[in-house]
Amino acid sequence: MNRGRLARGAGFWLLLAASLAFLLFPLVWMALGSFKTQVDFMAYPPKWRFSPTLANYEKVLGGSDFLRFALNSLIIAVGSTLLSLLVGTPAAYGIARHRQTRLGLLLLSARMAPGIAFLIPWFILFSKLRMIDTYPAVMLTHMVVVLPLVIWVLVGFFEEVPAELEEAGLIDGCTRLGVLARIALPLARPGLVATAILGIISSWNNFIFSLVIAGNHTRTLPVAIFNFVSYDSLNWGGLTAASTIITLPVLVMAFFVQKHIVRGLTLGALKG
């Protein structure tokens, strides 16, 4: 009995270690590689002990365009998230309070639809309006991903605001809109922050919309790093350094919202 439990314990730690090794190896490889010189990176068998260099980071950050693309990514992520919060917050409140399930279905179909299904009409429309490669156009396309996510995550937060508090507000003479502004919103503030972070992450990571709608002026980091590889495919140090810089902010942000990620990804389907 005791031996069996012990063996299972060892097996447990082994399986856990194997799972984490599989999931973390590429990230560790990326971080290590970003500190390697070209010679160390091209060594075979791979070098695990090497004298680290910051040259890759200096080159990437010193290059004229990387910071510009990072700023583009930030502007577009924050812009599309703020716009989504603006129209999404009242909708989420409505869904949570009035049980508007048909709206939920609309959001689910938004989650189902492939992004490419919208790209052709936008491409035509934005070309006609001469809006290709402008911030508003890229932000609007990113909203297709961000808005359903924002609404769905917020519904969960508003459902947690106790209805008694809102009823008390109504009795105390608030209008229903006042209840939303003075009671529900302040109580859901941590939820709003978490939702904003999830929105920013999903916009920051987006590739296909930026690939088509963004151009030289509005190019975001994922598209920029993809282009970088097509003309400098052997500069692995630069590539991993850039990947680390792109990924790090997202991982840090995710740390704060990990509890809500599952809801964001599944649009709450777990709650039925």
Place this chain on the structure above:
Amino acid sequence: MATLTTGRAVAPARARPRGSAAERWIDRNLRWLLPGPAVVTLLLLMVFPLVYTAYLSLHEWYASSVLGPQFVGLQNYVQLFARDERFWPAFVTTLVFTAGSVILTVVLGLGIAHLLIRVFPGRGLARTLMLLPMIATPVAMALVWMTMMSPTIGVLNWLLSCVGLPPSAWVSSPRSVIAALLLVETWMWTPMTTLICLAGLAALPGEPFESARVDGASSRQVFWHVTLPLLRATLVVAALFRTIDALKVFDIVYVMTEGGPGFASETLNLYVFQTSFKYLNLGYASALIVVFFALIAGASLLLIRVRRSAW
């Protein structure tokens, strides 16, 4: 500022109208005023493009052409199903990739969730670290995997050699490209199925497990005869979302192979993208999109139905 004078809060929610006429009007119509902006935005951003795409699918139109769209009826669809030499291979590739992705991520996700549901020191940290592949920027990670998969000096071939296996060509051979892409896909999305399974496991009732243990069931028997049946609905949800996302796979394939070598890893999403924005054949691409969308919707509805019956 308490306007409450009586102190008898008896009738909840049914407050008498207060405020100006405008405020009262807003309050009365809040039911559609609140979701209004979001609905309008979604209609403009999503429904209009879908309708326009369906319209365009009945036309022939190259974006590079000076002529406008020419109405051709169902010709695009006829060509797609009967004469297109790239559609059916892309269709099959998509299905194979999706099946592989769903099975691998759900099985691995369930396994890892089964580990992480147990109480052990460092569990919180393990759960956080486990999330990272799903959050990291896909394009950047696909490029990092490319360096790992280098046939000559890649670390993956070195790992294979460490355990005595022959090197693989990974994405540079048509024979191994799908498996290599599935490896990246599984790495990236197993955290999602793990999260879903963790939520499902945490919500399971305790009694069936206790009575199974009282009856002397081994932990393997408990897993197969108690955990799995109870978790069926959760697993269907995980499969549903993985199916939707795997059918739509784009980022990693476009970055790592662009559908190659040859067309060996061309999925439907890739083919649609190339038709639209490389060949600028927008009418035909629209027909492809309609079929592609129908495929995703069909698969989703099927799984939703399965889920209902599994509940």
